[in-house]
Amino acid sequence: MPVRVGFTATTKIGNAVIRNKTKRRLRAAIRFIIGQQSKYCGIDLVIIGRQNTASMPWNQLVVDLSKTLDALHARIR
Secondary structure, eight states: OOOEEEEEOOGGGOSHHHHHHHHHHHHHHHHHHHTTOGGGTTOEEEEEOOTTTTTSOHHHHHHHHHHHHHHHHHHHO
């Protein structure tokens, strides 16, 4: 069963350009992290963009998201 991921960014974080950039960066980071890893199969995720997601350095975004996903995976399995 594949991983299903939803992305959201509210108007609180900025205009449409900032919200779209935030969601694009999160999509790319999720693709990069999950890749071919089977440990995430069958999980439904909702990723919420925050204020600094659009301007955060790429490496930091990937590390933070990866740590969060690993902690979540350890908690639900």
